[in-house]
Amino acid sequence: xxxIPLHQLIQRAQQGDEDAWDDLYQRFRPMIASEAQKFARHxxxxxxDLEQAGRVGFMxxxxxxxxxxxxxxxxxxxxxxWAMGQALGKELCRRAGLPASFRKLIPRIFRAxxxxxxxxxxxxxxxxxxxxxxxxxxVQAVLRAYVGPVGxxxxxxxxxxxxxxxxxxxxxxxxxxxxxxxxxxLVLAILRAQDYDWQEISQILQDPNPPxxxxxxxxxxxxxxxxxxxxxxxxSVYQAFQSPPPTLTPESLRQFFSRIRRHLRKTILxxxxxxxx
Amino acid sequence: xxxxxxxxxKRPEAWPxxxxxxxxxxxxxxxxxxxxxxxxxxxxxxxxxxxxxxxxSGRLPEAVLYVPKGKEPPPxxxxxxxxxxxxGEEARLAELLSCPxxxxxxxxxxxxxxxxxxxxxxxxxxxGRLPEAVRQHLEACKSCREAFREALEARRRFHRAFCPDAWxxxxxxxxxxxxxxxxxxPHLSRCPACRxxxxxxxxxxxxxxxxxxxxxxxxxxxxxxxxxxPIGIGLGDLAGAVLRSEPAWTMGLLTVxxxxxxxxxxxRWEGSEGEFHWTVRRSPVDEVWLTLEAxxxxxxxxxxxxxxxxxxxxxxxxxxxxxxxxxxxxxxxSLGRVSHLDLRSDTTLFLRPEEADV
Numbered sequence: 001x002x003x004i005p006l007h008q009l010i011q012r013a014q015q016g017d018e019d020a021w022d023d024l025y026q027r028f029r030p031m032i033a034s035e036a037q038k039f040a041r042h043x044x045x046x047x048x049d050l051e052q053a054g055r056v057g058f059m060x061x062x063x064x065x066x067x068x069x070x071x072x073x074x075x076x077x078x079x080x081x082w083a084m085g086q087a088l089g090k091e092l093c094r095r096a097g098l099p100a101s102f103r104k105l106i107p108r109i110f111r112a113x114x115x116x117x118x119x120x121x122x123x124x125x126x127x128x129x130x131x132x133x134x135x136x137x138x139v140q141a142v143l144r145a146y147v148g149p150v151g152x153x154x155x156x157x158x159x160x161x162x163x164x165x166x167x168x169x170x171x172x173x174x175x176x177x178x179x180x181x182x183x184x185x186l187v188l189a190i191l192r193a194q195d196y197d198w199q200e201i202s203q204i205l206q207d208p209n210p211p212x213x214x215x216x217x218x219x220x221x222x223x224x225x226x227x228x229x230x231x232x233x234x235x236s237v238y239q240a241f242q243s244p245p246p247t248l249t250p251e252s253l254r255q256f257f258s259r260i261r262r263h264l265r266k267t268i269l270x271x272x273x274x275x276x277x
Numbered sequence: 278x279x280x281x282x283x284x285x286x287k288r289p290e291a292w293p294x295x296x297x298x299x300x301x302x303x304x305x306x307x308x309x310x311x312x313x314x315x316x317x318x319x320x321x322x323x324x325x326x327x328x329x330x331x332x333x334s335g336r337l338p339e340a341v342l343y344v345p346k347g348k349e350p351p352p353x354x355x356x357x358x359x360x361x362x363x364x365g366e367e368a369r370l371a372e373l374l375s376c377p378x379x380x381x382x383x384x385x386x387x388x389x390x391x392x393x394x395x396x397x398x399x400x401x402x403x404x405g406r407l408p409e410a411v412r413q414h415l416e417a418c419k420s421c422r423e424a425f426r427e428a429l430e431a432r433r434r435f436h437r438a439f440c441p442d443a444w445x446x447x448x449x450x451x452x453x454x455x456x457x458x459x460x461x462x463p464h465l466s467r468c469p470a471c472r473x474x475x476x477x478x479x480x481x482x483x484x485x486x487x488x489x490x491x492x493x494x495x496x497x498x499x500x501x502x503x504x505x506x507p508i509g510i511g512l513g514d515l516a517g518a519v520l521r522s523e524p525a526w527t528m529g530l531l532t533v534x535x536x537x538x539x540x541x542x543x544x545r546w547e548g549s550e551g552e553f554h555w556t557v558r559r560s561p562v563d564e565v566w567l568t569l570e571a572x573x574x575x576x577x578x579x580x581x582x583x584x585x586x587x588x589x590x591x592x593x594x595x596x597x598x599x600x601x602x603x604x605x606x607x608x609x610x611s612l613g614r615v616s617h618l619d620l621r622s623d624t625t626l627f628l629r630p631e632e633a634d635v
Binding site: 014016021022055059176192193247252256260263268269 | 325326329330333334335336337352353354355356357358359360383384386387391395396427428430431432433434435436437438439440441442443444446447457460461463464467468469470473474476477478480481
């Protein structure tokens with residue numbers, strides 16, 4: 001029996017086929033291991049941990065892959081490298097006693113160091129700080145934490161693969177809806193993602209108090225909150241569902257939701273594995 | 278099927294003559310889909326709102342919006358219409374009106390539980406709370422089956438947009454309990470797609486079990502297939518899994534540390550037919566003894582296999598279990614001195630029934 005084509009495997013994995021996931025991991029394990037080996041040469045994060053980070057990056061790559069936007073292999077490699085870079089940066093920050101968010105600035109320090117070296121002398125932390133725009137203390141902390149081989153900045157500077165924003169096409173199609181319909185639709189989609197049935201959703205929407213999970217909405221769905229800022233504000237949500245046409249019975253909620261999703265269907269079906277760019 | 282037309286000054290020439298359109302009734306709800314010309318949009322919306330308010334279900338009438346060339350459908354169309362058809366798309370209109378239930382297929386897909394959405398069989402409509410009449414209709418109507426499958430795919434893909442990021446899944450798989458992971462827990466416990474990904478992550482993230490290489494060696498020695506090997510599960514689970522596929526049980530992990538820390542290790546293994554109790558003891562003169570007791574329908578002759586990856590072949594003893602007390606059989610075996618056994622952290626003890634007993 002021949003090998004299953006990659007695109008089919010990805011599609012099956014996106015649909016929740018566990019065997020397809022296993023097969024994909026087996027096929028890409030050497031790539032993840034080889035990237036981990038490259039990152040491990042910095043001597044900051046053990047190869048095993050880098051592989052672990054790479055596997056998470058790989059999972060993200062499978063979830064978000066859209067065949068219409070290019071081949072899977074470079075896409076997966078980019079996700080894997082980015083994930084490993086994150087792990088490396090986080091560990092460096094930990095060693096330097098700096099917050100994890102500082103990892104974005106580390107490549108700047110090493111780039112400045114290299115540029116100054118190329119200019120012909122061994123730069124001092126003060127010179128690096130001036131060149132990179134980072135404080136001297138932070139430069140010193142990072143330089144103390146990392147004494148490995150050159151090339152760290154390239155590995156850390158891997159650009160984040162687009163994954164946290166919904167596709168522009170979908171955002172545009174959503175914004176074309178009347179604001180109150182957009183709000184109602186996204187609220188229903190969020191509640192459906194929690195697997196509430198229509199009867200439960202109907203009850204939730206008739207309560208002026210928000211359901212427990214509503215406090216996390218802006219953390220969970222930043223891009224949807226960007227498209228429709230009122231989602232996280234329950235009084236606005238409650239108010240929206242009081243507006244005509246009557247949309248509070250389970251049947252009318254289901255009809256309303258299905259109709260808008262059908263309206264967006266072309267975007268959804270063309271979006272490969274998800275609604276991401 | 279009754280089809281109603283609203284806002285058409287004259288019948289479009291491209292429409293087939295067999296399409297029998299009726300004017301919209303004023304007082305009662307329509308008994309079929311309505312095709313609404315864009316020019317009659319506002320009138321229809323008032324009518325639809327009136328109809329929805331007068332019904333206990335609050336449902337809007339099923340309707341298709343007909344948009345003439347050069348015009349664009351307004352944003353309201355998404356809510357008040359099941360579909361938008363442009364002038365010239367008569368074939369699509371015919372398809373939409375070909376069956377009275379076709380326009381409601383998206384809604385029936387909503388009635389499938391998430392489990393069925395993510396693991397659909399060849400006939401996904403058999404799951405969930407679909408009325409029997411709808412199921413039977415789907416069996417017979419090709420057009421509705423296509424609409425149903427397409428709606429199912431759209432539901433599946435749209436649902437994933439509301440699933441957490443892989444980092445959250447990985448943290449959850451590792452058993453972390455940060456605020457973010459906790460917040461996602463209700464979703465993670467319900468969403469089949471996320472559950473699969475968590476399982477996959479748990480398997481791939483788990484360190485290689487210490488007994489894996491030992492088991493491969495033992496399996497090779499006996500000419501048994503070494504895979505599929507259970508991944509990332511505890512030793513007790515391994516025993517169960519191996520029992521189901523192969524006639525061998527892992528007895529436990531015998532380590533130098535454990536033996537030095539305590540003079541005995543004891544455990545039991547419970548199978549469907551009986552149960553084994555075993556104890557490994559270190560005597561005062563550093564000799565290691567295995568005591569086996571079993572009750573129920575267990576094999577009476579067993580091989581005890583001690584293996585570690587450094588050995589060329591496992592050490593094997595054949596033990597016959599004899600009655601030791603009412604309802605119990607047992608045996609005691611010396612495995613040798615600690616200094617001669619080359620015990621390491623991955624030394625593993627397996628139990629294998631004699632072929633004749635299996």
